Amino acid sequence: MAKNSRREFLQKAAAGTAAFLAYPSAKVLGANDRIRLGIIGPGSRGQELLKQLKGLPGAELVAAADVYPSRFDEARRILPGFQSYDDHRRLLDRKDLDGVIVASPLHLHARHFVDTLAAGKDLYAEKTMTWSIPEAEQCLDAARKSDRIVQIGLQHESSGHFRDARQWVKDGLVGKVTQVDSWMGRNTPHGQGQWVRPVPADCTAQRVGWKAFLNGRPDAGFDGYKFINWRLYWMFSGGNITENMIHQMAWIMSVLDLPLPSAAYMSGGVFSEKDGREVPDTIAVTLDFPHDLVVTWQSTFSNSRFGLGQRILGSDGTIEYVAGANDMVSGESGEVTRYDPEEVNRPKGTAIKGTAAGENHLANWMACMRSRKTPNAPVELGYRSAVAAHMANLSYRQKRRVTLEEAKAYKPEY
Numbered sequence: 509m510a511k512n513s514r515r516e517f518l519q520k521a522a523a524g525t526a527a528f529l530a531y532p533s534a535k536v537l538g539a540n541d542r543i544r545l546g547i548i549g550p551g552s553r554g555q556e557l558l559k560q561l562k563g564l565p566g567a568e569l570v571a572a573a574d575v576y577p578s579r580f581d582e583a584r585r586i587l588p589g590f591q592s593y594d595d596h597r598r599l600l601d602r603k604d605l606d607g608v609i610v611a612s613p614l615h616l617h618a619r620h621f622v623d624t625l626a627a628g629k630d631l632y633a634e635k636t637m638t639w640s641i642p643e644a645e646q647c648l649d650a651a652r653k654s655d656r657i658v659q660i661g662l663q664h665e666s667s668g669h670f671r672d673a674r675q676w677v678k679d680g681l682v683g684k685v686t687q688v689d690s691w692m693g694r695n696t697p698h699g700q701g702q703w704v705r706p707v708p709a710d711c712t713a714q715r716v717g718w719k720a721f722l723n724g725r726p727d728a729g730f731d732g733y734k735f736i737n738w739r740l741y742w743m744f745s746g747g748n749i750t751e752n753m754i755h756q757m758a759w760i761m762s763v764l765d766l767p768l769p770s771a772a773y774m775s776g777g778v779f780s781e782k783d784g785r786e787v788p789d790t791i792a793v794t795l796d797f798p799h800d801l802v803v804t805w806q807s808t809f810s811n812s813r814f815g816l817g818q819r820i821l822g823s824d825g826t827i828e829y830v831a832g833a834n835d836m837v838s839g840e841s842g843e844v845t846r847y848d849p850e851e852v853n854r855p856k857g858t859a860i861k862g863t864a865a866g867e868n869h870l871a872n873w874m875a876c877m878r879s880r881k882t883p884n885a886p887v888e889l890g891y892r893s894a895v896a897a898h899m900a901n902l903s904y905r906q907k908r909r910v911t912l913e914e915a916k917a918y919k920p921e922y
């Protein structure tokens with residue numbers, strides 16, 4: 509973040525903390541106190557987080573809210589003993605909750621985010637922070653006015669490869685960076701689209717809280733396919749940009765301490781499987797950042813050979829993080845973080861392999877709930893990465909280059 513905007517951010521944050529006094533105060537957690545947690549939306553990702561929670565000492569899941577009751581049975585197979593709610597507001601009414609995990613679909617994030625903070629709970633909010641830029645502004649504002657701990661589910665911020673890369677940048681090993689390349693590729697059997705999930709027989713209009721799922725979107729009648737496969741539709745999702753680019757873009761933005769992009773261009777389309785989805789499966793994004801930097805991200809759902817990665821191309825050296833790519837020679841895939849000096853500017857420099865240990869992202873949140881320190885993926889990073897993601901999608905949908913000012917002025921429609 510530029511110095512001025514950082515100062516502004518801190519001033520606003522300080523003003524926000526004063527405003528928070530209106531919020532109910534939560535109890536102070538001692539080092540040995542159990543942390544009582546609730547979850548909103550224990551679906552696929554939520555259950556993954558519950559599995560992680562199971563291994564974390566001091567965590568206790570006491571409540572879960574969902575509009576599809578089968579999720580409670582699934583979640584109880586991981587962590588039994590919680591109280592279930594069909595309305596997230598009833599879960600938030602509980603006075604004995606210290607923190608809430610939000611793992612609902614994207615178009616519900618802002619609502620669950622704001623409601624959780626208003627109820628005075630600490631928050632772990634899955635990425636992407638919000639479905640739109642106005643919602644991102646709203647959530648940032650709510651977090652600034654609150655003294656609650658907010659961790660965004662950008663778990664790579666707690667990884668060893670993030671720590672290594674950040675340290676190498678701080679140590680001045682990369683020099684001037686004018687370009688960052690990043691990519692992600694996946695594949696599926698022919699005829700089977702990426703992400704498509706079968707609709708369970710019990711996912712019916714009688715059992716699902718469809719109106720609560722819609723969250724104000726126009727109602728064309730219950731649609732089990734859309735309820736389960738919400739990721740494929742703009743009304744609920746931002747597609748692969750908000751599902752995957754967000755992780756890599758947040759990583760790049762925080763490793764290099766970048767402000768908001770100044771402009772975005774995105775091309776692509778639904779090319780891999782024409783299965784009725786709206787969001788593109790083939791993508792090329794270019795984000796321009798202030799101070800002479802271009803960041804690109806490419807993605808396909810028709811080829812997985814190169815896995816995912818990001819390369820920070822500096823005048824004095826390169827930082828490379830690659831995961832799941834098939835090695836050209838051995839055919840094996842793995843995860844590598846490395847630094848290589850540019851001989852022209854660092855003739856005596858040596859290559860370095862990343863070795864830093866990471867930590868569990870939920871554990872970091874819980875540690876911050878006790879210490880009241882800022883967690884590894886704070887709301888401000890959630891905001892910047894969400895704006896970058898929405899700028900890219902807006903450019904794709906409007907088929908033109910979009911500036912930050914244009915994206916901020918845009919009022920999204922369903």
Ligand SMILES: NC(=O)c1ccc[n+]([C@@H]2O[C@H](COP(=O)([O-])OP(=O)(O)OC[C@H]3O[C@@H](n4cnc5c(N)ncnc54)[C@H](O)[C@@H]3O)[C@@H](O)[C@H]2O)c1
Binds near residue numbers: 553576611636721
């Ligand atoms: N951090 C990561 O690596 C990661 C990985 C996968 C998914 N995610 C994110 O997690 C979120 C959920 O994804 P998913 O694949 O688990 O989706 P999902 O559809 O499997 O789960 C969403 C859950 O929310 C419930 N739900 C819907 N409307 C609700 C409402 N009004 N109130 C309460 N619950 C409601 C659904 O019934 C479902 O159980 C998305 O934002 C996604 O981007 C993050």
